[in-house]
Amino acid sequence: MSRGALLGLLALILAAPAPAASAEQAATPETSMPSAAASGGEAAPSGADMPGMPGMKGMDMSQPAQGQTPAGPPTASPPDIPATPPPPPPQDHATDRYYDPAAMAAARATLRREHGGAALSMVMVNVAEYQAGPPGGGYRWDARAWFGGDIDRLVVKSEGEGNGRDGVDAAEAQALYAHAIDPYFDVQAGVRQDFGPGLRTYATAGVEGLLPYWVAVEAALFLSTRGELLARAEGTYDLRLAQRVILQPRVELNFAAQDTPDTRTGSGLSNAELGLRLRYQIRPEFAPYIGVSYDRKLGRTADYARLKGEDAGGVSFVAGVRAWF
Amino acid sequence: MRDYYRRQLLRGLALVGGGVALSGMLPGWGRSGTPGLPPVLPTLGGTDIDLAIAHGHLMVDGRHGHAVTINGTVPGPLLRLREGRTVRLSVKNDLTEDTSIHWHGLLLPFQMDGVPGVTFPGIGPGRTFTYEFPIIQSGTYWYHSHSGLQEQEGHYGPIVIDPAGEDPIQSDREHVVVLSDFSFMHAHRIFERLKQDPEYFNRQKETVAGLLAGRDQTLAERVQWARMLMDPTDISDVAGAAYTFLINGHGPRDNWTGLFKPGERLRLRFINTAAMTIFDVRIPGLKLVVVAADGHAVRPVEVDEFQIGNAETYDVIVQPTEDRAFTLVAEAVDRSGMGRATLAPRLGMTAPAPPLRARPLATMRDMGMDMSAMPMSGDMGGMKMSMRDPLNAPGVRMGPGVQTLSPLPIDRTGEPGQGLEGVGHRVLAYRDLVALEPNPDPRTPSRALDIHLTGNMERFIWGFDGETFSQTTRPYAFRGGERVRVTLINDTMMTHPIHLHGHFFELVDGPAGFRPRKHTVNVAPGGKVAWDFTAAPGDWAFHCHMLYHMHAGMFQVFSVRPLAGGGA
Numbered sequence: 001m002s003r004g005a006l007l008g009l010l011a012l013i014l015a016a017p018a019p020a021a022s023a024e025q026a027a028t029p030e031t032s033m034p035s036a037a038a039s040g041g042e043a044a045p046s047g048a049d050m051p052g053m054p055g056m057k058g059m060d061m062s063q064p065a066q067g068q069t070p071a072g073p074p075t076a077s078p079p080d081i082p083a084t085p086p087p088p089p090p091q092d093h094a095t096d097r098y099y100d101p102a103a104m105a106a107a108r109a110t111l112r113r114e115h116g117g118a119a120l121s122m123v124m125v126n127v128a129e130y131q132a133g134p135p136g137g138g139y140r141w142d143a144r145a146w147f148g149g150d151i152d153r154l155v156v157k158s159e160g161e162g163n164g165r166d167g168v169d170a171a172e173a174q175a176l177y178a179h180a181i182d183p184y185f186d187v188q189a190g191v192r193q194d195f196g197p198g199l200r201t202y203a204t205a206g207v208e209g210l211l212p213y214w215v216a217v218e219a220a221l222f223l224s225t226r227g228e229l230l231a232r233a234e235g236t237y238d239l240r241l242a243q244r245v246i247l248q249p250r251v252e253l254n255f256a257a258q259d260t261p262d263t264r265t266g267s268g269l270s271n272a273e274l275g276l277r278l279r280y281q282i283r284p285e286f287a288p289y290i291g292v293s294y295d296r297k298l299g300r301t302a303d304y305a306r307l308k309g310e311d312a313g314g315v316s317f318v319a320g321v322r323a324w325f
Numbered sequence: 326m327r328d329y330y331r332r333q334l335l336r337g338l339a340l341v342g343g344g345v346a347l348s349g350m351l352p353g354w355g356r357s358g359t360p361g362l363p364p365v366l367p368t369l370g371g372t373d374i375d376l377a378i379a380h381g382h383l384m385v386d387g388r389h390g391h392a393v394t395i396n397g398t399v400p401g402p403l404l405r406l407r408e409g410r411t412v413r414l415s416v417k418n419d420l421t422e423d424t425s426i427h428w429h430g431l432l433l434p435f436q437m438d439g440v441p442g443v444t445f446p447g448i449g450p451g452r453t454f455t456y457e458f459p460i461i462q463s464g465t466y467w468y469h470s471h472s473g474l475q476e477q478e479g480h481y482g483p484i485v486i487d488p489a490g491e492d493p494i495q496s497d498r499e500h501v502v503v504l505s506d507f508s509f510m511h512a513h514r515i516f517e518r519l520k521q522d523p524e525y526f527n528r529q530k531e532t533v534a535g536l537l538a539g540r541d542q543t544l545a546e547r548v549q550w551a552r553m554l555m556d557p558t559d560i561s562d563v564a565g566a567a568y569t570f571l572i573n574g575h576g577p578r579d580n581w582t583g584l585f586k587p588g589e590r591l592r593l594r595f596i597n598t599a600a601m602t603i604f605d606v607r608i609p610g611l612k613l614v615v616v617a618a619d620g621h622a623v624r625p626v627e628v629d630e631f632q633i634g635n636a637e638t639y640d641v642i643v644q645p646t647e648d649r650a651f652t653l654v655a656e657a658v659d660r661s662g663m664g665r666a667t668l669a670p671r672l673g674m675t676a677p678a679p680p681l682r683a684r685p686l687a688t689m690r691d692m693g694m695d696m697s698a699m700p701m702s703g704d705m706g707g708m709k710m711s712m713r714d715p716l717n718a719p720g721v722r723m724g725p726g727v728q729t730l731s732p733l734p735i736d737r738t739g740e741p742g743q744g745l746e747g748v749g750h751r752v753l754a755y756r757d758l759v760a761l762e763p764n765p766d767p768r769t770p771s772r773a774l775d776i777h778l779t780g781n782m783e784r785f786i787w788g789f790d791g792e793t794f795s796q797t798t799r800p801y802a803f804r805g806g807e808r809v810r811v812t813l814i815n816d817t818m819m820t821h822p823i824h825l826h827g828h829f830f831e832l833v834d835g836p837a838g839f840r841p842r843k844h845t846v847n848v849a850p851g852g853k854v855a856w857d858f859t860a861a862p863g864d865w866a867f868h869c870h871m872l873y874h875m876h877a878g879m880f881q882v883f884s885v886r887p888l889a890g891g892g893a
Contacts, residue, residue: 081810084772089799090886094864095444097888098436103446110423111442114473115868116786116793116878122521150786150793150878151725180725183713183781184554210783213551242534284525324521 121147124324126236127159127250127277131293133316136164140293140318146178153178155188160196161295166310171195174204185209192222198263200224206232214238229257230265246287250275259300264308266300271313279322287322368403369396372412376401376426378448378470379419383479383507385569386576390509392479393420393470399574400503400598401468401482408463409489414456416448423447423472426456427826427866428484429636430466430620430844433458435863438826440471443866443882447472463488464620465594465638467503474512477600477872481505485594486620493761494616496592496642500583504606504633504655504664506568506599507576515563516873523785526566529661529684530558541686553712554728555818557687559782560743562819562873563601565661570602572655577665580675585668587648592616593641597633600872603658603820603847605632605745606639608651608668609679614642615753619843621829622761629750632658632742634822634847635870639753643668650674658744658820660684685744691818693731693851718816721777722791726878728781730816737852738834743820755854756834758841764831766859767838770810774801778848778869778879780817785877787817787869793878800882801867803860805889812855815848822847822870823854825883830858845870860885 095104123145131138140161146153155178160171176190185207192202206220215237222230232254239247252273256265277291295313297305302312369376381394395401406412418424425447427439437458441447448454463486470480483501508515518525531541542550542557550557575581585591597604607613607630615626617640625642633639645651648670655664660681667675692712711717712729721727741752780787788794803809810833813823824845831840833855840857848854862885869879 081770081773086772086774087802087804087886089802090884094435094862094884094886094888095446099446104442107442107446109442110447112795114876115795115880116788116876117795118516118520118876120517120520150784180784183725183728184783210554212554213548214554240530240532242532243528243530284522 117149119147119149121145122324126322127275127320128323129289129291129293129318129320131161131163131295131316131318133293133295133314134163134165136166138163138316140320148178151180153186155190168196170197176204178208182209184211188220194263198260200226200228200263202230228260231255231257244281246279246281248275248277248279248289248291250277256301261304264301264304266298266302266304268299270299270301271295271297275318277318277320277322285324288320289322290317290319292316293318368405370405370407372410374404374412374414375417376414377417377419378424378426378475378480381479383574385507385571385574386578388509390507391511392507393424393475394479395482399479399481399507400505401480403482403501404468404484406460406484406486407489408460408486411457411459415453416456417453418448418450421450423449424475424480425470425472426468427471428456428466428468429824430464430638431458431484432461432827432829432861435827435861435865438863438865440826440866443864444826460486462486462620463492464617464622465501465596465640466620467596467598467636467638469598471866474516474600474872474876476598477506477508477512477515479507481598483594483596483598493622494592494640494642495590497589498585499592499594500668501573501594501596502583502653502666503571503573504595504597504599504602504604505571505574506563506602506657507571508563508567508569510567512600512872515567516876519562519785519873519877523562523782524556524559526562526564527556527558527659528564528566529659530556553692554783555687555692556782558684559687559818560659560685561601561603561657561661562785562871564659565657568602568657568662570599570604570655570657570662570664572653572664572666575666577663577678581666582672582674583653583666583668584672585645585670587646587670589644591643591645591668593643593653595633595639595641597635597637599635601635603632603634603742603822604655604664605630605658605742606653606655607631608643608653610647610651610676611643611645611668615757616640616642618758618841619829619845621842623841624759624761626753626757627751628753628757630741630745630748631753632745632847634820634845635872636822636824636845637843637847650676652676652678654679656681658685658742660744682744682748687743687818687850690735690737691743691850692729693734693816718775718777718790718814720775720790721779721816722796724791725784726781726786726788726793726796727779727791727816728783729818730777730779731814731851734814734816734851734853736834736854737849738832738854740849742847743849755832755841755846758832759836760831760839760841763838764840764842766808768808768859770808770857772807773810773812775812775814776801778813778815778817778821778823780819780874780879782818785873787871787874787877787879789867789879789881794880795878797881800864800884803883803885805860805862805885805887807860808857809860810855810857812853813846813848814853815850818850819871820847820849821874821879823868824870825858825867826865827861827863828858828865830856832856862886862888 125143127142142159144157146155155176157174162168172194174192176188178186178188189205192204194200202222202224204222208218218234234252236250254270256270273295275293277289279287279289281287294315297312383390383392383399392399425439425441435444437456438444466484469476535541569576573581650669653666665678717730738755745752777790779791829842835841865883867881867883868875
């Protein structure tokens with residue numbers, strides 16, 4: 001696969017969350033009203049004009065904002081209330097005439113921290129499992145942690161796999177700065193360090209968030225210190241079968257822009273993992289699971305594996321635990 | 326029945342053994358049917374009151390939990406004050422962290438309002454702060470910490486102010502009924518869990534099993550809601566999974582009991598001191614005559630049930646004529662549990678507690694896009710409404726903290742509250758409330774202000790006009806004495822009980838001149854509430870009374886200038 005074709009593919013991967021980054025509005029789901037679906041059989045062009053709708057003041061029906069009707073906010077002041085401007089915000093603090101201004105300044109700092117300014121953290125191990133397929137039994141992990149506030153966070157990720165015969169086959173850790181850009185998406189940038197064969201360090205940039213239907217997605221590009229370009233897309237979905245029983249389909253696709261013999265990675269789609277894991281939440285933060293995982297090296301990557309005497313992968317039964325704190 | 330006798334036995338044992346310590350955790354007026362103790366015990370009154378805040382333990386349904394106590398109890402002592410006097414309240418902090426007391430609903434000089442960082446510096450460990458202010462009102466109120474999350478841990482208590490003259494509300498006997506939500510989980514852990522997984526405490530989600538059984542939404546609705554990333558079961562952020570619902574400090578199995586003689590007019594002073602719980606209150610078999618709201622007398626309204634938002638108070642008259650027990654039910658709005666108490670002629674009597682009802686599901690109306698609320702003419706075919714069109718709220722700062730903007734917020738003050746539509750009996754709505762006394766300031770407002778209640782339920786971010794308090798750079802500014810119409814527009818799918826310190830506002834939907842005066846109002850999801858108020862000089866806290874919404878940023882300051890006495 002040519003580099004150009006791969007870049008096209010990457011663009012496709014990133015296309016889903018990309019509008020979130022560019023235009024907040026575009027990423028927000030719109031909904032067709034049920035009544036609309038019922039009454040309007042044929043698809044009217046979106047942005048349809050809405051003539052003859054009294055009482056629609058303030059509802060922007062995809063009309064330009066400068067429309068002839070003054071489409072103010074939904075609750076513009078009633079006509080009997082004059083549109084007096086508010087006074088300018090005061091520059092002083094009322095308490096300073098009664099209490100020590102220094103003590104008040106300290107209390108105000110605490111007040112801000114305790115009303116939206118808190119920094120918290122979370123460690124999530126989504127996959128930590130034994131795999132019954134590979135020789136000697138395989139294992140895999142996929143974990144992440146975040147620390148920070150609402151908008152800016154430090155994110156650490158790690159994933160890897162191995163088996164009882166050859167030890168760790170692939171392992172990596174990432175340290176990222178994450179910044180919330182809209183209600184559902186963060187952009188992330190930082191470094192990725194690979195361990196195992198062909199030690200590499202990459203600069204990385206990507207997005208992570210929620211798509212409509214609660215599909216959790218991640219997409220990232222990795223550029224190694226030697227100029228190699230990789231990409232990854234990952235998606236999970238939690239299907240709640242019963243209050244505590246959740247089925248999680250998971251997809252991870254890895255791409256490379258070039259052949260890299262010493263990491264045994266071929267260009268194009270280098271490997272795919274398709275998983276289906278059924279977990280039981282003993283507590284929301286602790287859920288053992290069983291499942292199946294189809295892990296396959298593809299293209300030149302599969303050839304590298306076969307040359308080394310390994311197989312290109314296949315289906316394995318897995319058992320593990322999902323846990324967070 | 327066996328369970329009942331077992332509890333009686335345990336109670337007896339507790340009396341023999343740790344009974345003294347156990348009852349010591351509750352204030353006298355909160356003590357229940359414990360033989361040998363009078364049902365009504367002294368409260369704190371007069372003009373000089375000492376309160377001490379300390380760590381302690383609370384026994385709930387036979388289980389010990391950590392609590393922040395006031396004079397050793399949860400709830401704190403009942404403060405019985407009298408209108409027209411000046412009161413001095415000395416608050417000693419025996420914690421290892423700062424504390425404070427805010428006098429909820431009391432009209433007082435702002436520097437006595439008790440909000441650290443807004444109206445005073447707070448009370449440091451080992452320090453004592455003396456509040457002093459004249460009492461210029463009467464009715465049912467309460468007090469609580471405004472520091473950290475102490476309110477969740479038990480730092481709250483009731484206030485009753487007797488009028489200087491004759492009380493317009495006459496009764497033969499009265500009970501204070503303090504509703505709260507207690508957790509054996511630490512408050513900071515609760516907040517952490519909400520930030521990590523905002524659905525953590527919701528154990529009533531929609532499931533595939535439910536779909537197959539024909540419960541909840543249809544498949545088409547589920548697909549539509551999932552597309553919008555909206556969960557119709559997201560009614561309460563913290564629920565029965567973490568909470569035991571208390572009445573006067575008693576769990577449902579402790580069963581606090583208030584006594585009456587058949588035929589007596591009984592005045593029940595309900596106060597919702599819960600951190601995160603809206604309650605639906607009823608007493609099966611008794612009509613509830615609502616006679617006061619947020620401390621102010623209203624024209625009597627007879628209902629079978631009412632919803633009480635966090636920090637609201639309602640005074641209710643009941644008149645049981647039969648010689649039997651009645652169960653007082655305070656059901657959490659998401660039906661994840663209930664507070665339960667008993668009204669009985671004698672201690673030890675009980676009546677059956679009704680089962681929990683089905684939990685409500687949010688609707689398109691809660692999303693602020695109920696098309697049936699609009700006049701429908703013309704073809705709606707293909708119409709699309711953005712759930713996040715900034716043109717619907719020009720003053721809102723758009724960012725990660727704004728998940729949706731209600732395209733069509735509607736006035737829902739005529740509705741009974743989430744989950745109480747179609748319960749088959751009369752439920753109180755705000756529009757039923759009519760002030761008994763004429764409103765003190767009948768002027769038409771000189772200006773109007775819209776404030777959007779915004780949030781992101783996926784990230785557990787809450788704020789006003791798109792900003793958490795930590796992000797804000799300026800307060801809401803007012804001129805002293807000016808009359809302003811404030812419209813609260815709920816752009817989220819949750820109810821927010823919004824409280825303004827140091828003022829009463831009049832709900833515009835009431836009859837002119839006799840609008841109900843409140844300090845806290847529930848703004849229904851997708852709804853809006855308009856009120857007029859007269860700005861009093863000072864800096865005043867303005868916030869959602871869902872404790873963790875406030876802690877997440879749904880807090881602001883109303884700055885009113887000039888201050889009394891000139892300057893600034």
